[in-house]
Amino acid sequence: MAIDQTSARAGRTLLVLGILAFVGLVISFALPKPAERLYPERIPVRFWHMWTAEWKAVVDDIADRFNKSQDKYEVIALSIPPSGGETKFVLAVAGGDPPDVMAQWNPVIPSWVDSGLLQPLDEMMPPAQWRQLHSDMYPIARKIGMYKDHLYGVTVGLDLWACYYRPDDLRAAGVPDDRLPPTLEELFALGARLDRFDDHKNLTHLGFLPEGYLHTTPLFGNGFYDWESGKLTIYTPDNLRALQTLADAYQRLGFDNVSRFQAGIDQSSFSAGWPFISGHYSICVDGQWRVEQLAQYAPNLQYKTAPLPAPTGGRPLASFAGGNFMIIPKGARCPAGAWEFVKFWSGIENPERAAELYTKGGWLPLMPAITNAPAYQAYLKKYPQFKTFVDMLPSENIQTTPPVPYTIYLTDRVSVCGDLAMRGLQTCEEALRGLEKEIAQEQARRKEFGYAD
Amino acid sequence: MKRHLVGYAFISPWLIGFAVFTAVPFVISIYLSFTRYNVVTEPVWVGAVNYRTLLAHDPLFWKAMGITLKYAAIAVPLGIFTGVALALLLNLEIRGIAIYRTIFYLPSIVPVVATSVVFLWILNPQIGLVNGILRSVDIIGPNWLGSEDWAFTSLVLMGLWGVGGSMIIYLAGLKDIPYTLYEAAMIDGANAWHRMRHITLPMLTPVIFFNLVMGVISAFQYFTQAYVIMDATSGPNDSTLFYALHLFNRAWRYLDMGYASAMAWILFVLVMTVTLTIFRSHRRWVHYGN
Numbered sequence: 001m002a003i004d005q006t007s008a009r010a011g012r013t014l015l016v017l018g019i020l021a022f023v024g025l026v027i028s029f030a031l032p033k034p035a036e037r038l039y040p041e042r043i044p045v046r047f048w049h050m051w052t053a054e055w056k057a058v059v060d061d062i063a064d065r066f067n068k069s070q071d072k073y074e075v076i077a078l079s080i081p082p083s084g085g086e087t088k089f090v091l092a093v094a095g096g097d098p099p100d101v102m103a104q105w106n107p108v109i110p111s112w113v114d115s116g117l118l119q120p121l122d123e124m125m126p127p128a129q130w131r132q133l134h135s136d137m138y139p140i141a142r143k144i145g146m147y148k149d150h151l152y153g154v155t156v157g158l159d160l161w162a163c164y165y166r167p168d169d170l171r172a173a174g175v176p177d178d179r180l181p182p183t184l185e186e187l188f189a190l191g192a193r194l195d196r197f198d199d200h201k202n203l204t205h206l207g208f209l210p211e212g213y214l215h216t217t218p219l220f221g222n223g224f225y226d227w228e229s230g231k232l233t234i235y236t237p238d239n240l241r242a243l244q245t246l247a248d249a250y251q252r253l254g255f256d257n258v259s260r261f262q263a264g265i266d267q268s269s270f271s272a273g274w275p276f277i278s279g280h281y282s283i284c285v286d287g288q289w290r291v292e293q294l295a296q297y298a299p300n301l302q303y304k305t306a307p308l309p310a311p312t313g314g315r316p317l318a319s320f321a322g323g324n325f326m327i328i329p330k331g332a333r334c335p336a337g338a339w340e341f342v343k344f345w346s347g348i349e350n351p352e353r354a355a356e357l358y359t360k361g362g363w364l365p366l367m368p369a370i371t372n373a374p375a376y377q378a379y380l381k382k383y384p385q386f387k388t389f390v391d392m393l394p395s396e397n398i399q400t401t402p403p404v405p406y407t408i409y410l411t412d413r414v415s416v417c418g419d420l421a422m423r424g425l426q427t428c429e430e431a432l433r434g435l436e437k438e439i440a441q442e443q444a445r446r447k448e449f450g451y452a453d
Numbered sequence: 454m455k456r457h458l459v460g461y462a463f464i465s466p467w468l469i470g471f472a473v474f475t476a477v478p479f480v481i482s483i484y485l486s487f488t489r490y491n492v493v494t495e496p497v498w499v500g501a502v503n504y505r506t507l508l509a510h511d512p513l514f515w516k517a518m519g520i521t522l523k524y525a526a527i528a529v530p531l532g533i534f535t536g537v538a539l540a541l542l543l544n545l546e547i548r549g550i551a552i553y554r555t556i557f558y559l560p561s562i563v564p565v566v567a568t569s570v571v572f573l574w575i576l577n578p579q580i581g582l583v584n585g586i587l588r589s590v591d592i593i594g595p596n597w598l599g600s601e602d603w604a605f606t607s608l609v610l611m612g613l614w615g616v617g618g619s620m621i622i623y624l625a626g627l628k629d630i631p632y633t634l635y636e637a638a639m640i641d642g643a644n645a646w647h648r649m650r651h652i653t654l655p656m657l658t659p660v661i662f663f664n665l666v667m668g669v670i671s672a673f674q675y676f677t678q679a680y681v682i683m684d685a686t687s688g689p690n691d692s693t694l695f696y697a698l699h700l701f702n703r704a705w706r707y708l709d710m711g712y713a714s715a716m717a718w719i720l721f722v723l724v725m726t727v728t729l730t731i732f733r734s735h736r737r738w739v740h741y742g743n
Binding site for chain 1: 499580599705708
C-alpha cells in the first residue's frame with residue numbers, strides 16, 4: 001500500500017516536471033532569436049564592440065552602411081558587455097575563435113601585442129600607403145595606435161579632454177569676457193571663488209577641479225613617458241608638481257568633502273544627470289562627446305569649451321586623450337574583410353565619406369583630411385564648442401597612457417599614487433617615490449621572468 | 454560490478470563535468486604556477502620564480518593577504534554570531550513567525566551583484582539610506598565606501614545581509630534539539646541562560662562547525678562584492694584589495710596567468726591548512742549529542 005502511494009507520488013512529480021519542461025521548451029522557442037543574416041552569400045566579418053544603448057545604434061548603422069557600400073563582405077556587429085570585454089576577447093583568441101575585428105578603448109595594445117594577440121595593421125597596406133598614413137595621422141592617434149614601430153590600432157574616434165564652463169558663472173565671479181584665465185593657477189583661483197558651501201561647510205557647488213592625476217600630468221611635462229627616448233618617467237619634477245597641484249586643490253576643499261559631494265551626484269552620467277548640466281559644476285574637464293549630449297539633453301544651456309590653461313612654465317594645448325580604435329586579432333578568419341571595414345570607418349582611403357561616420361558618434365577624426373571634409377566642417381559649424389577639441393588635435397602635448405606592456409598595472413598604481421597624495425595620507429614626494437619603487441619592482445619581476453621589457 | 458557501472462553511468466554527466474572543468478584544470482594549474490603564461494602563447498617554464506617573487510618581492514601580495522585574513526577573522530565570527538542570534542529569535546513560537554523567517558531568509562537568495570549595486574546606493578554618503586537615517590538624528594554618517602577607514606568595514610557589514618542563508622541552517626539545527634533535554638534541565642532548575650549555555654549552544658555546535666568551515670573557505674575567496682562595489686579597483690589606498698581581486702587582476706587584467714596560478718595554489722594551501730586546523734580542533738568543542 002505504502003509502495004503504491006510512493007509510486008503514485010513519484011508519477012505525479014514526474015508529470016509536473018514533464019509539463020514544466022515542455023512549457024520551458026515552448027517559451028524558449030518563442031523567445032527572440034538572433035537576427036538572420038541579411039547577406040548570407042557574402043563572407044562574414046564578425047565585429048565585436050563594447051558600445052551600448054544610443055551608441056550601439058550608431059555602430060550598427062555604420063556596419064549597415066559598410067554592408068551596403070560593397071557586395072563581398074557582411075559585417076556582423078556584436079555588442080559585448082564592456083566589463084568583461086577584454087577577458088572575452090583574450091579567451092576567444094586563445095580558444096581559436098576570435099572575432100575578425102574589434103573596437104577597443106582601453107590601453108591594451110602593448111600587453112596584447114606582447115602576448116601575441118594582435119596583427120600589425122601597417123603590414124596590411126602597401127608601404128607607400130602606410131608612410132602616407134603615418135605622416136597624416138594626428139600625433140595622438142600615432143601614440144595610441146602604434147607600438148614598437150608598428151600600427152596595431154586604427155583610431156575611429158579619439159577622445160580628448162578639455163574644459164567645459166558656464167559663462168554666466170564666470171560673469172558672476174567678475175570675469176568680464178567669458179574667457180578662462182590664461183594660467184592654471186589663475187583658473188584654480190577662479191574656481192575657488194565659484195565654490196559654494198552650505199551652512200555646515202559641505203560643498204554644494206564646485207568651481208573647478210581637474211580630472212585625475214594621469215590626466216593632469218601632460219599640462220606640466222611629458223607625463224609618465226618620454227616618447228623620444230621610449231622610457232618611463234615616474235619621479236620627475238614635472239610629475240611631482242602636477243601631483244602637488246592636485247593635492248593642494250583637494251586639501252583646500254577637503255578630500256572627504258569633495259568625495260561626499262561627488263558621491264551625491266552622478267559623475268559618470270551619460271545623460272541629463274551630468275553634474276555640469278545639473279549646475280553642480282561651473283568649470284569641469286571632460287571629453288568631447290559631451291557636446292552632443294548637451295545639445296540633446298540641455299539644448300538651451302549656455303556653455304563654452306576651451307583647452308585647459310597651462311600652469312606657469314607648463315605645456316600649452318596639453319591634455320590627455322584616449323581613443324576608440326580598431327584591432328584585428330591573430331587567428332581572425334577574415335582579416336581582409338576586417339581591414340576593409342577598418343578602412344571604411346576610419347577614412348584611410350575615403351576621408352570624405354568617413355567624415356559623416358565620425359559625426360554620427362561625435363568622435364574626433366584620425367587625420368586632418370577628415371577634419372577638412374565638408375561633412376565634418378558642417379558638424380563643427382553646428383556645434384562650435386566641438387571645434388576646441390579638433391583644434392587641439394595637432395598638438396604634440398596631448399598624451400595618452402604609456403605604451404609599455406604593463407600599462408594597466410601602471411595606470412592602476414598611478415591612480416593609487418594620486419589617491420594617496422590627494423587624501424593627504426602621504427606627501428606627494430612619498431607617494432611618487434612609492435610609485436617609482438612599485439614600478440621598478442614590477443620591471444624587476446618581469447625581467448626575472450625573461451620579458452624583454 | 455554491472456550495478457556499479459550502471460550507477461557510474463547515471464552520474465557520468467557530473468563526473469565528466471567535474472573532470473573536464475575542475476579536476477584537470479586543477480592539476481594543470483600546478484604546472485602553470487611554475488611557468489610564465491599569458492593564456493594565449495605556450496607556457497614557458499620558469500621554475501619557482503612565481504613563488505619566490507610573490508613571497509619576497511610583491512608588496513601587494515602581502516597587503517592583499519593581510520586584508521583577506523583580516524576579513525576572515527572579522528566577518529566569519531560576526532556572521533556566525535549574527536546567524537545564531539537571528540535563528541534563536543526566529544525559533545520563538547510567536548504569531549507570524551513564518552513570515553519573519555521568510556523575510557530574513559530572502560536577502561540570501563538575491564544575486565550578489567544585485568545586492569552590491571543596491572548597497573552602493575544604500576551606503577552613498579550624501580543620498581544613501583543609512584546616512585539619511587543618521588542625519589535625521591543629527592549624526593553625520595561616514596563616507597562608507599569612499600574613505601580608507603570605512604570601506605573595508607562597509608564590506609564586512611554588507612556581508613551580514615546574506616546571513617539568512619546560514620540562519621536557516623542554524624534554525625534547522627535548533628529544531629533538531631530534543632525538547633526532553635530542556636524539560637530535564639527545567640526540572641533541575643536551569644534558567645534560560647543555563648539552558649542556552651549548556652544545551653542549545655553545545656547541541657548547535659555541529660551546525661556552527663559546518664558554517665565555520667564554509668564561512669572560512671568563502672571568506673578567503675571573497676571577490677564579487679569588492680569587485681562590484683569598488684568598480685574593479687582596490688579601493689581607497691588599496692584598503693579593499695582582497696586576495697582574490699589581486700589574483701583576478703594578475704590573471705585577466707595583466708595577463709599573468711602563471712603568476713596567478715601560483716597565487717591560487719598559495720591560497721589553496723592556506724585554506725586547506727586553516728580548514729584542517731578547524732577540523733583537528735573540532736573534537737574539543739563540537740558535540741554530537743551522543
